[in-house]
Amino acid sequence: MSILFSPLKLRGVTLANRIAVAPMCQYSAEDGFANDWHLVHLGSRAVGGAGLIIFEASAVLPQGRISPQDLGIWKDEHIAPLSRITRFIEQQGVVAGIQLAHAGRKASVWRPWEEQQGRVEPEQGGWHTDAPSAIAFDPSYTTPAALSIDGIKSVIQAxxxxxxxxxxxxxxxxxxxxxxxxxxxxxxxxxxxxxxxxYGGSFENRVRLVLEVVAAVRKVWPQDLPLLVRLSATDWIDGGWNADETVALSRLLREAEVDLVDVSSGGNIASASIPVGPGYQTKFAARVKHEAGIASGTVGMITDPGQAEHILRTEQADLVLMARELLRDPYWPLHAADALHDATSWAPQYMRATSRKSPQRPTVDYSDNSK
Structure with missing residues (x-):
C-alpha cells in the first residue's frame, strides 16, 4: 500500500489519504459570498478523490480581502452558501477545511487577470489597508496604516x-x-x-500576534477538530523571516495545540529571488517535522504521483498539498492511485470509467442539498 493513499488522523478527523487541495483564491465572490463557481470548483476536486479540501483564503474582515472579489467569512450571512458546499464535499467522503486570512498591506488589489493591476482605489471599490508598519508591499500597492493595539485586538477577535x-x-x-x-x-x-x-523587534514580539490568534481560535474551535497554520518558511532575502525562525515558531505552535504546520515560502518581499523548482519547499517541511516535532505539510510544484509518494516515504512531510496540478486535473488522485498500483474510491456515477478494481463510494441522495 502506498503512503499517499494511507489515512492521516488529526485529532478526531481522519483524512482518507494524504492528498490535500491547497487553498487557491478564485477571485469570484461578491461581497464575500460563495456561489456556484465555488461549488463546482471545489466539488469537482472532491469527486476527484482528494482527502482534504481547504477552501481559499477567506477574509475575516472585509478590509482583509486581497481583492474585492475574495471569499469572506466576516458575517453570519456567509455561513449558508458555505454550508451548501461543505455538505457536498463531505458526501464524497472528503474533509472540508477553510483557510482564515487577512491580507494586510497586500489587500485591495485587482484580480490577477484584470488588465489593470496594483491597488484598487476607494472610489473604484477598494479600501485603505492595515499592516504592522506603514510600509507598502511595492510602489503599486497602497501604503498601509500601522495597526493600533486596539486594531490588533479587533483582528484577533475577527x-x-x-x-x-x-x-x-x-x-x-x-x-x-x-x-x-x-x-x-x-x-x-x-x-x-x-x-x-x-509586537515588533525581537522574535518573541514578532510571533506574538500569530500565537494570540492561534490561542483565540483554539479557544472557540472544538477540541476534537484539527487546527493548522500555514507559514512561509523564508522570505528568501537576507534580514527577513527565515527557516530557523520557522522551526522555532513551529515548536511554539505545537505547544499551542496546533496539529500541523503547512509549510510554504515567500510572498512578503516583492523583489525576492525564489529558486522555484519541483519540490523546492519540501526541505523546509522536513525541518519543521523533525526539528519542531509537529506534523507538517508541503506544497509547491508537486505534480507526479511518484514524487508525492517519495516525499511521504522519506518522511519529509505528513501531507502533500497540491494547487496548480489540481487546477489542471481535478481527478489527479484517481489517476495517482492507478500509477502507484493502489486503490481509492470512485463516485458510483463514474465507476464505469475506472480501468481497474476500485472501491465504490456510497450512493448519495442529493435532493435536499439546495435547501
Missing amino acids: FADATVRAHKAGFKLVEIHAAHGYLLHQFLSPISNQRTDQ
Missing part, C-alpha cells in the same frame, strides 16, 4: 468570530494563514514589521 462561523458552516478543519506576505506573515518578518512596541 479570527475567533470567523472560526465560530466556520464550525457552523460545517467545516471540520481550520487553517490560519500566516504565510505569503499577508498580515500575520507581515508581523513575523522584520522587513515588514518595524514596530517598537510588544
Whole structure:
C-alpha cells in the first residue's frame, strides 16, 4: 500500500489519504459570498478523490480581502452558501477545511487577470489597508496604516468570530494563514514589521500576534477538530523571516495545540529571488517535522504521483498539498492511485470509467442539498 493513499488522523478527523487541495483564491465572490463557481470548483476536486479540501483564503474582515472579489467569512450571512458546499464535499467522503486570512498591506488589489493591476482605489471599490508598519508591499500597492493595539485586538477577535462561523458552516478543519506576505506573515518578518512596541523587534514580539490568534481560535474551535497554520518558511532575502525562525515558531505552535504546520515560502518581499523548482519547499517541511516535532505539510510544484509518494516515504512531510496540478486535473488522485498500483474510491456515477478494481463510494441522495 502506498503512503499517499494511507489515512492521516488529526485529532478526531481522519483524512482518507494524504492528498490535500491547497487553498487557491478564485477571485469570484461578491461581497464575500460563495456561489456556484465555488461549488463546482471545489466539488469537482472532491469527486476527484482528494482527502482534504481547504477552501481559499477567506477574509475575516472585509478590509482583509486581497481583492474585492475574495471569499469572506466576516458575517453570519456567509455561513449558508458555505454550508451548501461543505455538505457536498463531505458526501464524497472528503474533509472540508477553510483557510482564515487577512491580507494586510497586500489587500485591495485587482484580480490577477484584470488588465489593470496594483491597488484598487476607494472610489473604484477598494479600501485603505492595515499592516504592522506603514510600509507598502511595492510602489503599486497602497501604503498601509500601522495597526493600533486596539486594531490588533479587533483582528484577533475577527479570527475567533470567523472560526465560530466556520464550525457552523460545517467545516471540520481550520487553517490560519500566516504565510505569503499577508498580515500575520507581515508581523513575523522584520522587513515588514518595524514596530517598537510588544509586537515588533525581537522574535518573541514578532510571533506574538500569530500565537494570540492561534490561542483565540483554539479557544472557540472544538477540541476534537484539527487546527493548522500555514507559514512561509523564508522570505528568501537576507534580514527577513527565515527557516530557523520557522522551526522555532513551529515548536511554539505545537505547544499551542496546533496539529500541523503547512509549510510554504515567500510572498512578503516583492523583489525576492525564489529558486522555484519541483519540490523546492519540501526541505523546509522536513525541518519543521523533525526539528519542531509537529506534523507538517508541503506544497509547491508537486505534480507526479511518484514524487508525492517519495516525499511521504522519506518522511519529509505528513501531507502533500497540491494547487496548480489540481487546477489542471481535478481527478489527479484517481489517476495517482492507478500509477502507484493502489486503490481509492470512485463516485458510483463514474465507476464505469475506472480501468481497474476500485472501491465504490456510497450512493448519495442529493435532493435536499439546495435547501
